[in-house]
Amino acid sequence: MSELLTETAPRGGMTVSDQVAIEINDMNKWYGSFHVLRDIDLTVYEGERIVICGPSGSGKSTLIRCINALEEHQAGSITVDGTKLTSDLKNIDKIRSEVGMCFQHFNLFPHLTILENCTLAPIWVRKTPKKEAIETAMHYLEKVKIPDQANKYPGQLSGGQQQRVAIARSLCMKPRIMLFDEPTSALDPEMIKEVLDTMIELAEEGMTMLCVTHEMGFARQVANRVIFMADGQIVEQNEPEEFFNNPQSERTQQFLSQILGH
Amino acid sequence: MTDKNIAYLRTTEAPTLPPPSTEVGLRGWLWKNIFASMADYSSTGKAINSILMTILTVGSALFLYWLIAGILDFSIFSATFSDPEGQKREACVVNAGACWPYVQAKWYQFMYGFYPKEEVWRVNVSMFLLAVGTAWLVFPMPRRGLVAGLMLTAFPIISFVLLNGMPVEDDGDLSHIFAGVWFPLIIAGVTGAGWWLAKDGRLGEVAAAMAPILLMVTALFGLFAFLPLITAGLDIALGTTVVETNQWGGLTITLVVAIAGIVASLPLGMLLALGRQSDAPIIKYTSVIFIEVVRGIPLISVLFFASAMLPYFLAPGVDFNKLLRAMIGVMLFSSAYMAEVIRGGLQAMPKGQYEGGMSLGLSFWQQMRLIIMPQALTTVIPGIVNTFIGLFKDTTLVLIISIFDLLGMMNATLTDPTWATPTTAYTGYLVIAFIYFVFCFGMSRYSVYMENKLNRGHR
Numbered sequence: 002m003s004e005l006l007t008e009t010a011p012r013g014g015m016t017v018s019d020q021v022a023i024e025i026n027d028m029n030k031w032y033g034s035f036h037v038l039r040d041i042d043l044t045v046y047e048g049e050r051i052v053i054c055g056p057s058g059s060g061k062s063t064l065i066r067c068i069n070a071l072e073e074h075q076a077g078s079i080t081v082d083g084t085k086l087t088s089d090l091k092n093i094d095k096i097r098s099e100v101g102m103c104f105q106h107f108n109l110f111p112h113l114t115i116l117e118n119c120t121l122a123p124i125w126v127r128k129t130p131k132k133e134a135i136e137t138a139m140h141y142l143e144k145v146k147i148p149d150q151a152n153k154y155p156g157q158l159s160g161g162q163q164q165r166v167a168i169a170r171s172l173c174m175k176p177r178i179m180l181f182d183e184p185t186s187a188l189d190p191e192m193i194k195e196v197l198d199t200m201i202e203l204a205e206e207g208m209t210m211l212c213v214t215h216e217m218g219f220a221r222q223v224a225n226r227v228i229f230m231a232d233g234q235i236v237e238q239n240e241p242e243e244f245f246n247n248p249q250s251e252r253t254q255q256f257l258s259q260i261l262g263h
Numbered sequence: 264m265t266d267k268n269i270a271y272l273r274t275t276e277a278p279t280l281p282p283p284s285t286e287v288g289l290r291g292w293l294w295k296n297i298f299a300s301m302a303d304y305s306s307t308g309k310a311i312n313s314i315l316m317t318i319l320t321v322g323s324a325l326f327l328y329w330l331i332a333g334i335l336d337f338s339i340f341s342a343t344f345s346d347p348e349g350q351k352r353e354a355c356v357v358n359a360g361a362c363w364p365y366v367q368a369k370w371y372q373f374m375y376g377f378y379p380k381e382e383v384w385r386v387n388v389s390m391f392l393l394a395v396g397t398a399w400l401v402f403p404m405p406r407r408g409l410v411a412g413l414m415l416t417a418f419p420i421i422s423f424v425l426l427n428g429m430p431v432e433d434d435g436d437l438s439h440i441f442a443g444v445w446f447p448l449i450i451a452g453v454t455g456a457g458w459w460l461a462k463d464g465r466l467g468e469v470a471a472a473m474a475p476i477l478l479m480v481t482a483l484f485g486l487f488a489f490l491p492l493i494t495a496g497l498d499i500a501l502g503t504t505v506v507e508t509n510q511w512g513g514l515t516i517t518l519v520v521a522i523a524g525i526v527a528s529l530p531l532g533m534l535l536a537l538g539r540q541s542d543a544p545i546i547k548y549t550s551v552i553f554i555e556v557v558r559g560i561p562l563i564s565v566l567f568f569a570s571a572m573l574p575y576f577l578a579p580g581v582d583f584n585k586l587l588r589a590m591i592g593v594m595l596f597s598s599a600y601m602a603e604v605i606r607g608g609l610q611a612m613p614k615g616q617y618e619g620g621m622s623l624g625l626s627f628w629q630q631m632r633l634i635i636m637p638q639a640l641t642t643v644i645p646g647i648v649n650t651f652i653g654l655f656k657d658t659t660l661v662l663i664i665s666i667f668d669l670l671g672m673m674n675a676t677l678t679d680p681t682w683a684t685p686t687t688a689y690t691g692y693l694v695i696a697f698i699y700f701v702f703c704f705g706m707s708r709y710s711v712y713m714e715n716k717l718n719r720g721h722r
Contacts, residue, residue, distance in 0.1 A: 071618055090626075098624030108619030112638050112717075121633060122623035174623060 017225060020047040021080075022178055022209045023068060028077035030060075030067060037063050038074070039233045047177075050210045052220040052241075055230035056256060061213045064230070065180045068211070069100045082177060098126050101171030105183040107163045109155040115142065115166050116151040119173045127174065134173070141169040145199050161192030165199050172203075179203065181212040215260060221245065229253045337361055337686075338693065351681045361690040362682070369676040373694070376512015376672050382504070386515055389422035393518070401709055415526070426515075428505035508586040512667040514698065516586070520593055520658040520668065525651050527594035532601025533636065536609055539602065550602070557599035562660050565592045570664035589661050597654045604646040608639030641717045648710035652703045670695055 023045040030038040037060045045051060053061045066072040068079060070086055070093045079086040081096045110118050119138035123129040129137070142148045145165035147158075155163055164184055171179060181200065185193040197219050204210055204223045214220070220227050220241055227244040229237045229252075237244070237253045245261075248254045285294045301317045304310040341360030348354070355362035366373075375386055396414040400407055511519070538550030557565070569592040570585055612635055620630035640647065662671035673691045676682070 069622055071621060094624050094626065097622060100622075102622035104615060104618065104622075106613075106615050108615035108622075110616065110619065110634050110638075112641065122625060125629050125633065126624045126626075170623070 017049050018047045021045070022047045022049070022082060023211075024078075024080040025068075026078045026080075028067065028074050028079060030063060030072065030074045030076075037233050038067070041077070041235060043228070043235065045178075045209065045211065047209050048207045049226065050204050050208075050224050051212065051226045051228060052224040053211065053213045053228045053230060054215060054217075054220070054256075054260075055236075059230040060233040061230045062182050065102075065182060065211050065213055068178075068180060069097050069102055071102075094126075098122075098174055099176055100178045100180060101174060101176035102180040103164065103167050103171060103182065103184045105186050107155070107160075107167045107187075109163055109167055109170070111155050114152050114154055115147070115158070118155065118166060119170045122170070123173050138169070138173050141172045142166070144172070144202075145169045146195075159192060160188045161195045164188065164192075164196045168196075168199055168203070178209045178211070181210065181214065183213050183215070185214065185216055217245070217261065229256065231256070337689070352684050352687075355682075355684045355686065358686075360686065361693065362684055362687050363690070365676075365682045365684075365687050365690060366694050368682065369673070369679075369691075372513055372672050372676055373669060373698075374513045375515055376667055377510045378506060378512070378515065379510065382506055385425040385428075385506075389425045390515075390518070392418060392422065393522070426506065426511065426519075427508065508584055511586070513672040514669045516661065516666060516672075517655075517658050517669040519586075520590055520661060520666075521655045523590045524593040524597045524654045524658070528597035528601040528650070528654065529647070531594065531598035532605050535598060535602035536605040537631065539606055540609060554599045554602050557596055558603070562593070562596050562657055563663050565596050566660060566664050568592070585664065586666060589664060589666055593654070593658060593661075596657075597650065600650050600653075601647065604643050604650055605639060607646060608641075608643035609635065611642050612639055641714075644710050644714050644717070648706055652706055655702060655706070656699060669698065 021044055023043070025041050025043040028038060028041040029036070041064060043064075053064065055061050063072055067074045068081060068086075073088075074086075082099055084092050084096055086092060086096060109115075110121070113121065116135065116138055119142065120131070120134040123134040123137060124131060139148055139151065142151055145168055147162055147165055147169075150158055150162060150166075155166065158166065168179075168184075184200070185196050188196065193216070197216060200210070200212070200219070201223055210223075212219075212224075224241050226238055227241050228235055229244070229248075229250075231252050237248065237250050239249075244253075245257065248257055282291075285291050285299075297320065301313045301320065303313050337360045339360070341358050342363055343355045343358045343360065344363050346354040346364035351364070351368075354364060371380070371383075375383055378386055396410060396418060399410045400414065404410070535550045535554055538546045539554065541547045541550070566589055569588040573588060616634055616638065617630060620634045625633065659668050659670045661668055662674075667675055673695050677688055677691060
């Protein structure tokens, strides 16, 4: 695996530093007696854009949810930005405020306006003055191209707009790492593009991204590493070109023929 | 078939026609809601249905007529309205209907019990403050946060001073007041230290969850301890005399007990509901046991316990006022019910809402306060108001420990032989029912208003 890492080269003007953003060593997780994640070793460098794919139930969502402690791991270590993830709430809060996350079902707060959704965490977690938080929020809402919806409620927006708000909401915390958990899976086909465009823009600015997705076009265009998971293990990881054109393991070939076949 | 036959292009708008007379206006309404169901005789089954409907409709109409006519007859047509010669029962006994002069004569007792007449302005002032404060809070007015704060802190103290007067013997010796200050100060110190340790996870989640509860308890103790000090000061300024709580009665007692229960049950219920969902076994099982025990016993036994048995458990010389004990009983009782209502709301929250909050780095209490509770409470408004209404009516059980609330007071006036007529009791019950109805219906309508208001925009 380490050989694969050294082969990973910066792509298309997006730079990857040699600074480690996330370091996962020998991580294992069980749901009761079910072993969901097995011996996960993964090093993510700053500025890297990683796409994680694999059949459902392979543990890809669980993996990225472990990184910001939405799920607890039982063995091994996860270090995010030099902070080791333990059961210490202080560390967990620190990591969560530096790691943004977007969910399949957006998880916006339906009782708050778009603007309030975006300013909530900066005001209460970062203790940003309200005026400044609003300015930041408007900045990011402009970036995801929906500043005119700021005073509406999430329920009044389309799925694609809601997901873009969710991205803006995470960005308002000025995270150093962004996690995406199947961000386009709950969207109508015509809305997928607007969300992917936002994510591509984010990638071009050098954000460290881990993205669980089935959008292979996105993986080809943006990722500098694609990870294939099956049965709770990382089966294969490689540059997208190599990964798609020359998959090594049989399991990967099978998976790719399934999703690219149609 | 050729394309020619399929192709069709409308070139003119289809005209909008006026609705048939069965759809609009009074006639339409009557037809749709009353007569349509009785007018279908196209088959045997439908004919039977229509005939049954006719019988039902006529029966309901007769019943409504009988009910309304009866009430009107009793309360207006056959009623005695005035007693100019002060004959009391003789004025009423000649008529078969309601005895309104009785209500007029006993109205003071319905409202205030045996509260001294020359001091009754104090009740009126505090009820006025209550009405203004409540109106301010239930409608969209400016500065509601400030008003809510005042209603929760200053108002209870002011109304306590007003209703009760100075609670300590004015013997010039204030040492016992100051002695009472030490105890809560020590608790406050300990809690403060606990709070500091608990925040930022210094002692883990258990302590973080305990801290606010401790703080509330301390605040409560503090309030009780400082109350004499504050009230003494206010009392000297106002120059009022003490009116013992056993002189209070009527609607005053009903409102005092109900509002104490309503105000306390919401926060206590929230804490219990969260406690029941906690991962920490101590907190979880304390909450579960409290809720199940309180729900498992009738309010009457809680009140009995509070009034008759509690003194045996307390150290000698420690004496809580009977009304205060009843109020605490009602508060604990209603908070257990409220906890279960709120837990229903918490369970309706999708897991994603917690995760959304967590992923942004919000602490547990921030998630609860900013994200979960506002939504959970909105979801269960009908249940909350249901509990409030039930509580409002249950307060009448304080009668069992000889506290005379609205109903108890009315019952007591029935023993007055100068007003003993066959209809006195019915008149009294009618009035009491009406007063209860006004309050409960008001709460019910307010809940509908709140639901519509909170659901606008985001559902």
